[in-house]
Structure formats: structure tokens, C-alpha cells
Amino acid sequence: MWVRRDNAFTLIEVMIILAIIVLLVAIIIPRFMQARIKAQTNACVSNLKQVQGAISLWALDNEMNGRDPVKMADLVPAYLKSPPECPLGGDYIFATVRGLPLCPNYEPKGHPAILFID
Numbered sequence: 388m389w390v391r392r393d394n395a396f397t398l399i400e401v402m403i404i405l406a407i408i409v410l411l412v413a414i415i416i417p418r419f420m421q422a423r424i425k426a427q428t429n430a431c432v433s434n435l436k437q438v439q440g441a442i443s444l445w446a447l448d449n450e451m452n453g454r455d456p457v458k459m460a461d462l463v464p465a466y467l468k469s470p471p472e473c474p475l476g477g478d479y480i481f482a483t484v485r486g487l488p489l490c491p492n493y494e495p496k497g498h499p500a501i502l503f504i505d
Contacts, residue, residue: 455484
């Protein structure tokens with residue numbers, strides 16, 4: 388006689404597989420979030436360096452000193468192709484030639500506080 392064999396998974400086997408998948412997802416999602424925050428922070432630092440370089444070039448070309456005010460309109464389009472924005476949104480803050488440009492999305496709203504010294 389023929390013996391019937393079912394090749395299906397048991398309930399326990401399915402639950403073990405699901406538990407493994409949930410565990411892997413729980414490990415991977417925080418890593419993706421950390422990578423995303425780091426990428427946004429790196430892009431923001433790059434933009435801040437670009438703005439500071441444009442301010443320095445503008446000040447040298449126009450014989451300005453450290454206390455002179457500077458606006459984004461002074462930098463675009465001669466020194467910057469377009470006004471850079473933080474990856475989280477918002478325009479960078481700066482007032483004088485000597486002052487460092489700042490990100491509007493510092494902690495706790497956005498990415499970690501960025502202190503950048505040339």
C-alpha cells in the first residue's frame with residue numbers, strides 16, 4: 388500500500404522562521420536609521436564648508452573685514468550655484484564674514500549638533 392507523506396511545515400517550524408525574521412528586522416532597522424542620520428549629517432557639514440568657503444572668497448574679492456554683514460544674495464550665483472539647504476530642510480544661518488554658518492536643524496530637532504572648524 389501507498390503511504391501518504393505530507394511535505395508541509397508544522398506550526399512550530401513556521402513560528403521559528405517568523406521569530407528569526409522578526410529578530411533580523413529588529414537588528415537591521417536601527418542600523419538603517421543610524422546610516423541615514425550619518426548621511427544627512429555629512430551632507431550638512433559639506434554644505435556648511437561650501438558656504439564658509441563662498442563667504443571667504445566673497446570677503447576677499449570685495450575687501451571685507453570680519454564684522455561686515457553677508458547675505459545669501461551676495462553669494463549666489465557668483466560663489467554658489469544655488470542656495471544650499473540642510474537635508475532636513477531649512478536655510479543655513481550666518482550674519483557676518485567672521486561668523487561660522489550654522490545649521491537650523493541641530494539637536495534635538497534633527498541631526499547632531501555640528502561644530503565645524505576650518
